[in-house]
Amino acid sequence: MQKNSYIRFDWAIKRLLRDKANFSVLEGLLTVLFNDKTKIVEILESEGNQQRDDDKFNRVDIKAKNSKGEIIIVEVQNTRELYYLERILYGTAKAITEHISLGDTYQEVKKVYSISILYFDLGKGNDYLYHGQNRFIGVHTNDELLITAKEEGAIIQKLPQEVFPEYYLIRVNEFNQVAKTPLEEWVKYLKTGIIDPDTTAPGLPEAREKLRYYDMSPEERHEYDEHVNAIMIQNDVLNTAKLEGHAEGRAEGRAEGRAEGRAEGRAEGRAEGRAEGRAEGRMEEKLEVAKNLKQLGISTDAIAQATGLSLEEIEHL
Known part of the structure; x- marks a missing residue:
């Protein structure tokens, strides 16, 4: 290991980034991904948060709540899994049901973001970042449906993607570019563990300070x-x-x-x-x-x- 080496993100997310003092690192990744300043309020408990002896290298995830009350699932997957898409669908569905109490109205359903950091080949595609969400498009007119509802005497209009989960797939191994944008700098770190000393990308200066390999104890x-x-x-x-x-x-x-x-x-x-x-x-x-x-x-x-x-x-x- 060299002096300028940094801890892999999957290890950091499992051991260090759950600490409130280190939230700024994860907030930086979410900010560049969503193109919107993201503030984490708390880390939520889930099956994936548990540290198990038999979970040596796969299924590393963290579930957080942001300042808007939305739920964000960040998962790192190191090796191929046969039913990966089904699993992330299940994860978002479970997150929704876990955070609505019996007797609550459906108005309490929280928006969920699922972020998968993938170190294996998931299908064919030329990009390193894919984003998917639910939209209802007219079969014949090709227009997008805007939902209208009456709430406390007011007419409320919202798009389906304001409610339905959103999925981000980061195909780390497909990134082969010179890092010019904050998002590219982040993906470069995810792939290589390298963080440029003069980086200003949100979260990466904090990662340089908090995720140094040689700052860990020998154990x-x-x-x-x-x-x-x-x-x-x-x-x-x-x-x-x-x-x-x-x-x-x-x-x-x-x-x-x-x-x-x-x-x-x-x-x-x-x-x-x-x-x-x-x-x-x-x-x-x-x-x-x-x-x-x-x-x-x-x-x-x-x-x-x-x-x-x-x-x-x-x-x-």
């Missing part, structure tokens, strides 16, 4: 290094498993297919033998790789993504 540095190593090992295991599974499965399949084809002595038999041999070879290899990953404590979703096996097949190993 904290050791724990942090283990965390970084765990991420690297898991990514190596998943990538190696995919490559080895493909190569060995193809090799075994070809060998078995040739043997069965020769035994039958017919063109049709050779074709069927090769096909069946390849399929069996690939399946055996996938099962073996999945079994090894399971023994290493890799999540079922990550194993399914790496091997192509179903969750049920993995659970029965």
Whole structure:
């Protein structure tokens, strides 16, 4: 580690940024993302806030309430997950229901922002930042619906996106630009851990002061290094498993297919033998790789993504 190195954001968000004295770092990221000065009032409890021994490198999130009473979920995901979109949908739905009491009117439903900082490839796209929200557009007229309601004698007009959750997906690995804007400086830090000494981007000067690697105690540095190593090992295991599974499965399949084809002595038999041999070879290899990953404590979703096996097949190993 070099003197100017800074703690990874996923570690900071798990250990340091929950402290009110450090809110300014996270407020800076939210300010540049929303293009609006954001003030955090408190950190809220959620399942993702819990620090568990088996959560070594994935599913790091923080749930906060801003000065407008809106709820903001910030999540860091280091490795692939099969049902990631479903999970962030569930997270926003749960946040809404957690913060409305039985008997409250629907007027009390809070706006939720979901921010995902992704260190893996989620589909295809050319941008490093994607934003999605609910809008109702006329099928034939292409105009946007403006909701009108009567409230305490006044006519209230609002757009659906003022109520529905908004989703931000930051694809960290896709950022390959020279950082010129505050948002780009933030994504550069998320990707490389580097913060320019003369930065004025909201939150980053505070991050330079609060997230220095060498300001941690030796025990904290050791724990942090283990965390970084765990991420690297898991990514190596998943990538190696995919490559080895493909190569060995193809090799075994070809060998078995040739043997069965020769035994039958017919063109049709050779074709069927090769096909069946390849399929069996690939399946055996996938099962073996999945079994090894399971023994290493890799999540079922990550194993399914790496091997192509179903969750049920993995659970029965």
